[in-house]
Amino acid sequence: MARGELSRSLRQALEALRSFSRPQCHRIARYPPRSFRSSTTRCMSTSVPRRAELVDETPEKFAAAPPIDFAQEDGKGSGNGAGAGKPVGKKTLRTLRVVPASPSYFSAKPTFTDDFINLCALLRKVATLPTVPPSEAPKVAWKTVDQYRIMTNEPVKTQRFHKMIHILRRLNCIHPSLIPDEVVQAMQRYKKPNQPGDIKPNPGVIDELGRAKGVGQRKTSSAVAWVVEGEGEVLVNGKSLAQFFGRLHDRESAVWALKATQRLDKYNVWALTTGGGVTGQAEALTLAVAKALLVHEPALKPALRRAGCITRDPRKVERKKPGHVKARKMPTWVKR
Amino acid sequence: MSSSQCLRSFFQLSLDRAAHQSIASRSLLTTPQTACFSISASRCGPPPRKGMIAPPKRGERTLNVKKGKGARAQDTSKRPAPGERKAQRKRIVLSNNNALEVPTLQDLSKETVLKQENEGQVKGLPEAVVDALRAVEAFKPTQGWRLFRRPAILMRRQTMQLVELVKQVEDAGKGAAKQTLRRVLVGERLCGKSTLLLQALTVGFLRDWVVINLPDAQDITNAHTEYAPLPGSQPTMYTQDTYTANLLSQIATANGPVLEKFQVTTKPSLPVPIPSKCNLKQLAELAIANPEASWPIFVALWNELSQPGRPPIMLGVDNVAHMMKDSDYLSADIKPIHSHDLAIVRHFVDHLSGKTALRNGGIVLAATSGSNSPTIPGLDHSIQVAEARKLDPENVPQWNPYKKVDQRVVDCLKDIEVVRITGLSKEEARTVIEYYAASGMLRAQVTDPFVTEKWSLAGMGNIGYLERAAVRERI
Structure with a gap:
């Protein structure tokens, strides 16, 4: 090879490099317009997808780079003597450098970083929209950090995730009537599949005889109560309140929903109760009567909640374990 | 087994082993007789000194003359005379000086x-x-x-x-x-x-x-x-x-x-x-x-x-x-x-x-x-x-x-x-509750809701429970 030839070919190569700064594909294809749905941001992942991810989440869309047309690349340089006689595309292949779609590809947590940056950008964009106080914002169940880790397959730190959740909560506080569609779309990614308030119980009905039914449970007892308008008569399992409950405290518990709201002289109760003991049955009746009363007067719900007639007490007897005397009690320690 | 006898048996054992290696494993003497070498004399020890008596067995009664917390409290109160408890149980009291006279x-x-x-x-x-x-x-x-x-x-x-x-x-x-x-x-x-x-x-x-x-x-x-x-x-x-x-x-x-x-x-x-x-x-x-x-x-x-x-x-x-x-x-x-x-x-x-x-x-x-x-x-x-x-x-x-x-x-x-x-009617219940209030045994304003509440809790006007709820078990 003559001396002049070498210098010429070097010059050509430099030229070629200058003309294809990203030689493997077109620029447009390499950098697709960023949308705030960051589903297209992840082009390549070198890690093996986990099973849990495949089961739980739909994997994000993988956008492959467009194919490189080697013939076209080489045709440009066919006039040169340097490329003649060599296998096609070798030169281009040599000059090829794969650049990932996301600039944070080489960071430890590219997806999370992208998500975070996107949300920050979105918040900057909508920061001026009017907001409602957090207590009035719609209730949203965000994904937990574990769920997010499984979705992204990245070891996201809890603290950083919480920073992201803060941004999401701020976005959620935008006034519901003015919230842009893209914010709604962006928040969708971070919500749990089931939101609170998704399942709504059927509203209670007062039947043609004026009865409203309520069901309550406590410990191992359960109770059904039918409440009608009346003068304060109570029958439990066909017996009067005094006959059925020996203790005054239990009698008061059974009709506490009516007593706490000063409705004892306005309704009659007919109830059935089974299972458990006396106190459990009385307190199951509390809930049952309260639920039936709510059908008649739904506005009483806050008052009944304050009286403690709405919340089901979930405690039950703890099971006995082997090696223990009771649920937790251990046998007495003996030296020998 | 005296110590000399022990030593002898030990020697015998070592000799036997050397002589009959084939039956050594079956020989009774192969069982280690380490107890022979115990020279502790627990049974031959001196009787316990005075003042070091073992604690009493469980369930045994002992004299406790301690004062203060450890001592068992002696019940020195007078026992009721025979029949006194029954008389108290059966006693009928028909008046209460602390209750008010009802003028009406x-x-x-x-x-x-x-x-x-x-x-x-x-x-x-x-x-x-x-x-x-x-x-x-x-x-x-x-x-x-x-x-x-x-x-x-x-x-x-x-x-x-x-x-x-x-x-x-x-x-x-x-x-x-x-x-x-x-x-x-x-x-x-x-x-x-x-x-x-x-x-x-x-x-x-x-x-x-x-x-x-x-x-x-x-x-x-x-x-x-x-x-x-x-x-x-x-x-x-x-x-x-x-x-x-x-x-x-x-x-x-x-x-x-x-x-x-x-x-x-x-x-x-x-x-x-x-x-x-x-x-x-x-x-x-x-x-x-x-x-x-x-x-x-x-x-x-x-x-x-x-x-x-x-x-x-x-x-x-x-x-x-x-x-x-x-x-x-x-x-x-x-x-x-x-x-x-x-x-x-x-x-x-x-x-x-x-x-x-x-x-x-x-x-x-x-x-x-x-x-x-x-x-x-x-x-x-x-x-x-x-x-x-x-x-x-x-x-x-x-x-x-x-x-x-x-x-x-x-x-x-x-x-x-x-x-x-049957139970009292609400009017009867109201009358009797007013009587309780007038006697000073019920300190509450007798209103219709109050009467109804007591009436309901008493199992639709059962007068015994009404009295209990209104007078006896008041808080």
Whole structure:
């Protein structure tokens, strides 16, 4: 090879490099317009997808780079003597450098970083929209950090995730009537599949005889109560309140929903109760009567909640374990 | 094993091993005999020194003379005298000095007691009637008399029913045909059955009837008093002398003013001499001195009261279920005696069943009890039948023929009538709660919601629970 030839070919190569700064594909294809749905941001992942991810989440869309047309690349340089006689595309292949779609590809947590940056950008964009106080914002169940880790397959730190959740909560506080569609779309990614308030119980009905039914449970007892308008008569399992409950405290518990709201002289109760003991049955009746009363007067719900007639007490007897005397009690320690 | 012997055996072992290697594994001596080398002498040690005695065995009693916390507290309090606890349990307190006098409370009297206007009002009991009721043991320790200044009763709907009966008997008494009315008082627990009986007795005392009350049938049948077969009775009846004597003294004390008016007209043949010009009270009091003659005296008194021109009789018994079963007494051949074979019970049951009528008219009342009463299927069935008959005479429940029933019980309650005691109405509840408030035992404003709340919590106006909720168990 003559001396002049070498210098010429070097010059050509430099030229070629200058003309294809990203030689493997077109620029447009390499950098697709960023949308705030960051589903297209992840082009390549070198890690093996986990099973849990495949089961739980739909994997994000993988956008492959467009194919490189080697013939076209080489045709440009066919006039040169340097490329003649060599296998096609070798030169281009040599000059090829794969650049990932996301600039944070080489960071430890590219997806999370992208998500975070996107949300920050979105918040900057909508920061001026009017907001409602957090207590009035719609209730949203965000994904937990574990769920997010499984979705992204990245070891996201809890603290950083919480920073992201803060941004999401701020976005959620935008006034519901003015919230842009893209914010709604962006928040969708971070919500749990089931939101609170998704399942709504059927509203209670007062039947043609004026009865409203309520069901309550406590410990191992359960109770059904039918409440009608009346003068304060109570029958439990066909017996009067005094006959059925020996203790005054239990009698008061059974009709506490009516007593706490000063409705004892306005309704009659007919109830059935089974299972458990006396106190459990009385307190199951509390809930049952309260639920039936709510059908008649739904506005009483806050008052009944304050009286403690709405919340089901979930405690039950703890099971006995082997090696223990009771649920937790251990046998007495003996030296020998 | 001494130490020299040990050493020898050890040597023997090592020699044997060297000699017979093949049988070494089977030789008994291969078992290590390390115990031989123990030179500890636990058994040969000196006896324990004084002051180092082992702690007492578990469960052994030791003398504890320590002072302070470790010492067992000695109970030095005085034990109650025999019978003192029972007396306290049975004591009847009829007044409470801390309760306020209710200014609007009016006493019942002979004239006003039969008036219809009393319905739904709280009325006081006159002193004489209180003494008489106390004498016949109509007040019960479980009732709330001790909470108020003096005894008062609520004239409820069922009371007026009984007052109507009294009126009926008195009206019939003016004509020739005397009337005997028989009723069983039933109702749920604490609904005021014994109190209603007391109210009936009150009316009897006020109207100058002769009132005979058996305070608790259990006392007759639980074999706590002596008994003896009645000579010449067929089938054998049994008399209870002490109980009868006590009953006669109660009758004499409670009905003294009425009995004093009448002289003995028949010539009873009694084992004790009768004073001449003897009135009925003196006749009854004879039994106090001569309990062994108490049953003939009771019969004589009853004959006297059955003579024409004598006042009507009110017979009452509480806890009647106890006299509807076998008593705890045993006959001579070690068989349980049926309660109806006891003379007093037989006397009462004959009148309750209508077998014997009261010659001068009267009322026989039997109250059941919600607590401390045995289950008598025949009694329960008879009450059901009586209630069903009142509603619809055609359609009465039949006894299951495959089940055993005490036929004597069913027969004696065959055509009885029942007074069912229900809860108070709201107006009655309001009256009685106002009385509690006026007595100062209830410190609350008596408003309609308050009354309804207590009424509901008391199981729709059960007066016992109403009193408990309003007065006894107040916070």
